[in-house]
Amino acid sequence: MAELIQIEYFISLSASHPVIDVRSPSEFNQGHIPEALSIPLFDDLERKVVGTTYKQINKEAAMYAGLKFAGKKLVELAKEGEKKAGMNKTLLVHCWRGGMRSKSMAWLFETVGITCYLLEGGYKSYRRYVHEEFSRPIKLNVIGGRTGSGKTEILHHLKMDGEQIVDLEGLAHHKGSAFGALGELPQPSTEQFENNLCKELSQLERSSDIWIEDESRNVGRCVIPGELYARMRKSKIIFLDIPREKRALHLVKQYAEYDREGLKECVLRIQKKLGGDRTKEALESIDREDYYNTAMLTLHYYDKAYMHSLDNNHDNYHVIHAEDVDPAINTKLLQRHFI
Numbered sequence: 001m002a003e004l005i006q007i008e009y010f011i012s013l014s015a016s017h018p019v020i021d022v023r024s025p026s027e028f029n030q031g032h033i034p035e036a037l038s039i040p041l042f043d044d045l046e047r048k049v050v051g052t053t054y055k056q057i058n059k060e061a062a063m064y065a066g067l068k069f070a071g072k073k074l075v076e077l078a079k080e081g082e083k084k085a086g087m088n089k090t091l092l093v094h095c096w097r098g099g100m101r102s103k104s105m106a107w108l109f110e111t112v113g114i115t116c117y118l119l120e121g122g123y124k125s126y127r128r129y130v131h132e133e134f135s136r137p138i139k140l141n142v143i144g145g146r147t148g149s150g151k152t153e154i155l156h157h158l159k160m161d162g163e164q165i166v167d168l169e170g171l172a173h174h175k176g177s178a179f180g181a182l183g184e185l186p187q188p189s190t191e192q193f194e195n196n197l198c199k200e201l202s203q204l205e206r207s208s209d210i211w212i213e214d215e216s217r218n219v220g221r222c223v224i225p226g227e228l229y230a231r232m233r234k235s236k237i238i239f240l241d242i243p244r245e246k247r248a249l250h251l252v253k254q255y256a257e258y259d260r261e262g263l264k265e266c267v268l269r270i271q272k273k274l275g276g277d278r279t280k281e282a283l284e285s286i287d288r289e290d291y292y293n294t295a296m297l298t299l300h301y302y303d304k305a306y307m308h309s310l311d312n313n314h315d316n317y318h319v320i321h322a323e324d325v326d327p328a329i330n331t332k333l334l335q336r337h338f339i
Helices: 007-013 025-030 044-056 059-071 074-088 100-111 122-135 151-160 168-172 190-202 226-234 244-255 260-269 276-287 291-313 327-338
Strands: 003-005 019-021 090-094 115-119 140-145 164-166 210-213 237-241 317-321
Touching (some): 003 007, 007 090, 025 044, 044 059, 059 100, 074 100, 090 100, 122 190, 122 226, 140 226, 140 327, 151 164, 168 210, 244 291, 260 276, 276 291, 317 327
Parallel strands (some): 019 090, 140 237
């Protein structure tokens, strides 16, 4: 019989054994343990039928409905489990609350010789674990700077120097502005963003410096967990003050390669904040491929917005003047100020 284990032990075992999520595809897509593999006992429609039967009739009727669906695919599910288990013949299995779905699948897998561990409380217990992790103390060095300052590039230079970093924009697949989705993969749900972020933090030493970029609460559609965001606001921030002209040139290098219509759509997203005249000029600049002028016009809005956010959200920040957007040089500037 599969052993029931707590979330901490489950997470530790996941380093060496596959995690099998037996929830429906839509549940999995909404959010799952990072690197978990999906082997759903029921598809979305089947799950809905079983749930409706449970609510409208009773548990026994729902069980028989589930057996009817599952019975047709037991061989297929068992073979999929064997494939995922590999040579170790061990799987970590969970459903939503650690109920019948995970127990049934563990029974099936063990029938074909696979050792199974069941997550007590299921995915629900994992989500509690995630929120508890965000509440733990953490030592953050926050990198600030107006749009186009190359903050993400600085994070990558810091990582190459052996520093600990958290790249929120990388995890969110978004650069954090109206143009932030260009060239990026589709964004995860906020739930999955939290799960991925939790895993990233779990691999770091929290009592040592961890570098992170200053962000608004939302990175695209992904929302930074409240506990972490509060710690970011309370942490010391070093603000890189770089001339607008230099930042505009940096943005041209980043975005000029993209389709003009895509760039126009991004400008139109902020037209109310840019104003009618600036929006019109920015769109015309894109048409004539004067991307530098487009960048200067949009920075007029973004600079004001960022400084408003900085003044309202951070009491403890120090300004460093930098001549250019040079991530290598600016990385050294930041490191010296955080010593």
